[in-house]
Amino acid sequence: MIEVAVLGATGTVGQRFIQLLENHAWFRVAEVAASERSVGRTYAEACRWLLPTPMPASVASLTVQPLDADFRSPVILSALPSEVAQSLEPALAQRGHLVSSNTSAHRMASDVPLLLPELNADHVRLVEVQRRQRGYSGALVTMSNCTTVPVAVALAPLLPFGVRQVQVVSLQAISGSGYPGVPSLDIFDNILPYIGGEEEKVEREPLKILGTLSDDQIVPLPATFSASCNRVPVLDGHTVVVSVKFESPPPLEAIREAWQAFEPHALARGLPSLPDPVLIYTDGLDRPQPRLDRDNGRGMATTVGRLRPCNVLDVKFVALSHNTVRGAAGGAILNAELLIAQGYGEALGLPSLQQSAT
């Protein structure tokens, strides 16, 4: 088993890391770190556990370390606040750790992969650029914003048709804003039609994720995105209502087939956290729905439905992913798996595991 340190371990994403790693095939939580006021207490004492499954006993008794500890774990999963991640994550990669981050701080850096492995596992090659340019002995890879996930997964199979314009309206769950996060008085019987910084991320990140790696650089998707982000009174699961304009508008049936035939990127196959299928197309009249579809593929699949023509662009549909599983902790674990599988941990004495897994 490969030892993992979870940074920001007491927050909502940190808790998901620990829940999802409980019986992980490759990883074991060996260290937890959090901010000042948790340091020195056991994880059980420091954490207000908010998940419906019990806190794993092996983690409950770990002592919370400071964020600047000298971690022994080769793999680091980071759910740090952006301002802390800014300098800490590069320092850890420099010191030799494989850092898989859920934070926005480094997502758009040109030599940092922004990975949804089922779509763009080959972008992990940017780690080599990173090692050359920054002298890292470790690596730093990033997970996208949670709302970007259903957008990017639903669009990836449609790239052959020439995606050119995309309108996204999101209906985002409250767990996306952490704990204490959204006050109940704000969201009860209400919609919040604004989430700070979110629209910019959803407009920018898909271009990199769906771009192509060429000459050690990502050539972004030549498309334009417009996003309107809303908070809704739903616990988990981000729903996106999407309209798309194509260069060569395909018939609806071709889109449906592209979704149903979609295969994850070859380099991602066999990774323990990859769901099968990655994308579930449903023709249920009123699906996807967050409460019924967020747990598809153990929270790692994206569900897409309501495909129909759009009077203004070409087609419209609805997509949905679990925001703290596929859209955060589960995604960053998948990215860490990819690093291992692709041999980026070999210098740390870690096996290149994917071959044995398939």
Place this chain on the structure above:
Amino acid sequence: MIEVAVLGATGTVGQRFIQLLENHAWFRVAEVAASERSVGRTYAEACRWLLPTPMPASVASLTVQPLDADFRSPVILSALPSEVAQSLEPALAQRGHLVSSNTSAHRMASDVPLLLPELNADHVRLVEVQRRQRGYSGALVTMSNCTTVPVAVALAPLLPFGVRQVQVVSLQAISGSGYPGVPSLDIFDNILPYIGGEEEKVEREPLKILGTLSDDQIVPLPATFSASCNRVPVLDGHTVVVSVKFESPPPLEAIREAWQAFEPHALARGLPSLPDPVLIYTDGLDRPQPRLDRDNGRGMATTVGRLRPCNVLDVKFVALSHNTVRGAAGGAILNAELLIAQGYGEALGLPSLQQSAT
């Protein structure tokens, strides 16, 4: 006081009619009618009252009449199911009643006004066509779909810029589907990304409402609408996220000014249910919100905010109206007021009231 009969009086829109008419300046609820199983009971017995204000005592004691009763009230407010309204509303107009309907059955008929008086009060002139063609001694006017309201009100001030394409994503409250309506197990911790028939209405109705009356016909707005309608766990208040493409894209500031300067149609001024202002522009970062803004203008105003550029069309914004007040009962009352004010009840011995009101 002018006597009014409320048809479909026990449903959620029927209850709003009765609540809003409690201290109305011109109207008094004299008759209530509902389906078979309520007939013969008092309104208090027949109705599961769901509003937080007490049932008006004067209505509580009325005996519920059958829908085919011979109503004595000159004005009829109809919240009938569409299939019942199909034949009943025309028959009542034929018999001389002024019928203000909240039903979809006759909205798109070429000689039936689809009225949001603050925007298109002049369309009431179609009643004259109706009287000529159908031989009505009364009149039949209709109220739009509840989701159409915030879309049409927000766009009306922008027509001078040449509205050409409109994308609408709605987040609609549960009260919009009546009682018992949406089962709690369907909407609890959930989004329903489908509302039967709704998208077609939202794509079609604004063209008529925002069209122009010419030669006894409505020339529809030459624009294209695309709508995606969603049910969200909110009690009252429909929120719409809108993107617009213009023939001559104005600067944001011009749009803001158009909203702030917007005056209701001259024929609508002085109507008792008209709010002042009709449209409230807010620059609150996270407004409008249904729980905080739905009651603006006693539920009759539309609140608009979050104006910003759209990368795909030209601009985007968020608008919100109360769906059972402005979007249903309050709207149909306003339409009935317009009929009276414009003198369409004079043959019934009713005064042409607006002059005295202004």
Place this chain on the structure above:
Amino acid sequence: MIEVAVLGATGTVGQRFIQLLENHAWFRVAEVAASERSVGRTYAEACRWLLPTPMPASVASLTVQPLDADFRSPVILSALPSEVAQSLEPALAQRGHLVSSNTSAHRMASDVPLLLPELNADHVRLVEVQRRQRGYSGALVTMSNCTTVPVAVALAPLLPFGVRQVQVVSLQAISGSGYPGVPSLDIFDNILPYIGGEEEKVEREPLKILGTLSDDQIVPLPATFSASCNRVPVLDGHTVVVSVKFESPPPLEAIREAWQAFEPHALARGLPSLPDPVLIYTDGLDRPQPRLDRDNGRGMATTVGRLRPCNVLDVKFVALSHNTVRGAAGGAILNAELLIAQGYGEALGLPSLQQSAT
């Protein structure tokens, strides 16, 4: 008009004070004060207004003062945190202000009236003790805990039967914990079966409120209360499920009659905020309900129903009051009205108003 200063003006109870005073017959908000970070800003800037009615324009432009300002208003309404109120409220009473507090700090002091005027308006006489013992030229009166209200109001008419034992289980609304208050992740799809300090208050306060004033002291009600307090996902309105054992158990019909015949204390009659009736008895099978009954009597009435025998004690029933209106701001305003009506402001040049009001 009597000028009023609102302390803790930006919080949820402070906002209710300002909303309820907008068109008050006697009072006008002249000063607002809040904690450090709001001082010097206008009320509109400092306050995240959370009520569905607009912020009153006359208050929006007031500059927020520090809590230790030298207030000119003779009447002070306090929604201060308990630790701040501890020393500040007595100091203000000492300086001559009539302080009506919604805080728990001084409720149980032997010379401080704990007032629900409809039940115990005569307890206001303790102000005289207070003035003698503490040398106040002003006065300090307190409002009970919000959950105490429906319990005390429902029991007061039953005192003649000898209330001896009372079991209370509360289902309390989220607005009771202020803003930001309960995180949405804690209360969404959930019940919190614990509210710090609440059960003790509900067990203790009714004894004082329902006690009798004798020889300048309150003789507490000789009864025993047991309370279990729960937070539920409801916006406003505290529901209490109550079982009672009497010295002389009356027939249910006698209890019903006692409730229906209940008259407010003579000294409270004519106070502007007193609802009529004070207690609404309903025989609706499934009432009272918070969303439908919390606004009864403009939020100042208590609604009681579901009266039936209890197998363990004698009878059980359900009662409900609006927690931030009757249970907080509205209650403290009523207490201030009582002070004025009883002439405790005469030294400040304030009229003894009740006579003119009746």
Place this chain on the structure above:
Amino acid sequence: MIEVAVLGATGTVGQRFIQLLENHAWFRVAEVAASERSVGRTYAEACRWLLPTPMPASVASLTVQPLDADFRSPVILSALPSEVAQSLEPALAQRGHLVSSNTSAHRMASDVPLLLPELNADHVRLVEVQRRQRGYSGALVTMSNCTTVPVAVALAPLLPFGVRQVQVVSLQAISGSGYPGVPSLDIFDNILPYIGGEEEKVEREPLKILGTLSDDQIVPLPATFSASCNRVPVLDGHTVVVSVKFESPPPLEAIREAWQAFEPHALARGLPSLPDPVLIYTDGLDRPQPRLDRDNGRGMATTVGRLRPCNVLDVKFVALSHNTVRGAAGGAILNAELLIAQGYGEALGLPSLQQSAT
């Protein structure tokens, strides 16, 4: 594998049966039956599946049979409406089926076991009485009301202290009323303080469950229960607030120890659906909570906490069980397991399975 027919298969409890049996150690769903309008369609077509895990594929393709079909499955799990169960369940037991019912129709019959096997597995011996008196070749056993479960499980370990009086106030989830069940307009931002027939069940059933089998009869627990039942806006999980008076009031510590030491009835050990532990005592200040504790023991455990003295009776606490798992489908499956383990299926050629399981 033992074949099972699920009656009332399309309802919320029927769906739970099918979900819980997906990978059951002993049982396999072979037949599904439902009311007229579902008959002849596949289960996938007939059922609006409301659970977040996918509908098991093996059941999706089964054709829905009528309720009066000639079932071949030896074991019948019934989630029938009470009025249908009244005559149908006895007829099926007569014909040789082992009928495990979740319905209230036969719970209180003197020769029908009302089983919570962890508490009273020996009551299954009433099947022998039933066979003698009614001539059944099969058997009919029943599951309690869902709200009875947390009450009975929490009290069972305390019987040695002489439970004499019990006050129960329930906060019940919406899934307890089936589908479509509670209209969202009734429960949104609201509490319903009445559930038809529920209080009587909660007052009566624990007496039988916690009674003792003697001379082929159940001697009921000599105690008195009073219940107040409320519906709250929670999806799953019934919370009960309980106060108890004992013959010999024990110290709190003795109660805590009784809970922690509690062992399920010997005859229930080894049953596949029995959780370990059956009862979870928590000293978390604000636990149990439905969203966090309902899934304890895969939804089959009862969680108890907030133990403290009661001023009126002796002690009070909060208990919680999953209402559609332990309180309905899971409970009835456990009862069916007990029938098999105790050899009541041997005449049907079914093995007495428990020995091999332990």
